[in-house]
Amino acid sequence: MRNDGRVSESVDQSRLYPRVTSFRFRRGTLTTGQQRNWDELWPRLGRDLAIGTDRIPEEPLDLPTLFGRTAPAVLEIGSGTGISTAAMATAEPDVDVLAVEVYKPGLAQLLGLVDRGGLTNVRMVRGDAVVVLTELLAPESLTGIRVFFPDPWPKSRHHKRRLIQSGTLELMADRLKPGGVLHIATDHAGYAEWIAEHLATQHRDRPHVVQATAGAPIMLDRPTTKFEGRAEREGREVNEFVYVRPQPSPSRPTESGGA
Ligand SMILES: C[S@@+](CC[C@H](N)C(=O)[O-])C[C@H]1O[C@@H](n2cnc3c(N)ncnc32)[C@H](O)[C@@H]1O
Numbered sequence: 722m723r724n725d726g727r728v729s730e731s732v733d734q735s736r737l738y739p740r741v742t743s744f745r746f747r748r749g750t751l752t753t754g755q756q757r758n759w760d761e762l763w764p765r766l767g768r769d770l771a772i773g774t775d776r777i778p779e780e781p782l783d784l785p786t787l788f789g790r791t792a793p794a795v796l797e798i799g800s801g802t803g804i805s806t807a808a809m810a811t812a813e814p815d816v817d818v819l820a821v822e823v824y825k826p827g828l829a830q831l832l833g834l835v836d837r838g839g840l841t842n843v844r845m846v847r848g849d850a851v852v853v854l855t856e857l858l859a860p861e862s863l864t865g866i867r868v869f870f871p872d873p874w875p876k877s878r879h880h881k882r883r884l885i886q887s888g889t890l891e892l893m894a895d896r897l898k899p900g901g902v903l904h905i906a907t908d909h910a911g912y913a914e915w916i917a918e919h920l921a922t923q924h925r926d927r928p929h930v931v932q933a934t935a936g937a938p939i940m941l942d943r944p945t946t947k948f949e950g951r952a953e954r955e956g957r958e959v960n961e962f963v964y965v966r967p968q969p970s971p972s973r974p975t976e977s978g979g980a
Pocket residue numbers: 742743744798799800801802805821822823824827848849850851868869870871872884946947948
């Protein structure tokens with residue numbers, strides 16, 4: 722597809738495109754209240770991305786301008802109905818949250834939660850999170866990335882649609898600041914195995930994440946969403962992955978003692 726130079730050279734583009742999307746379009750009608758929220762709030766809080774192969778590249782986001790301040794920023798991929806987004810943004814007012822979702826009624830619900838909660842630290846994008854990562858966000862711009870209950874695409878022939886792939890992991894790692902956290906949760910055993918395998922086989926000489934061993938710079942407590950509640954009732958284990966982008970290793974002194 723494109724590479725206009727904005728994408729960090731360290732991310733292997735050939736592993737991202739061509740790609741199939743990790744979502745399927747779902748029709749969704751807004752309730753009257755949601756439509757009112759959409760009309761009133763979306764122009765201020767949300768941004769629509771074009772979808773399709775013939776679209777023109779998106780303008781990159783300037784996070785301080787978007788949020789009106791400079792603060793640690795978290796990207797939540799596939800925010801669904803925004804339950805976790807709103808709860809975590811409420812609990813962490815000093816952190817800015819960018820929620821990306823393709824499902825319009827979910828975003829409309831989140832708009833309502835943001836409005837009722839008086840939240841000033843949430844912004845939304847309607848579109849493909851891979852486009853957001855590739856075109857809108859700069860390398861080392863995020864303190865966290867949350868991927869809660871990504872669609873598991875359980876059939877083997879659909880595994881290529883899973884959001885977590887080597888290329889997307891590398892892209893996520895590239896967009897994280899050193900020390901930034903990638904937090905993934907899934908209730909699907911097969912997807913958990915897949916994620917663990919992909920995390921374990923990252924190229925260590927390319928942007929990557931490693932298992933977190935110390936405290937994280939953002940909260941890790943999630944509220945129970947619809948997906949987690951159902952998993953609990955049905956006896957499925959929720960697997961959680963908390964990984965961080967390592968700090969660059971300090972340059973070794975040369976033999977003459979210089980840096
Ligand atoms: C299974 S739901 C989980 C929703 C929410 N995270 C939760 O825990 O309730 C997965 C969501 O991810 C969204 N999604 C999947 N791939 C996406 C992508 N590439 N960009 C944006 N949203 C995506 C889907 O539309 C769906 O709403």
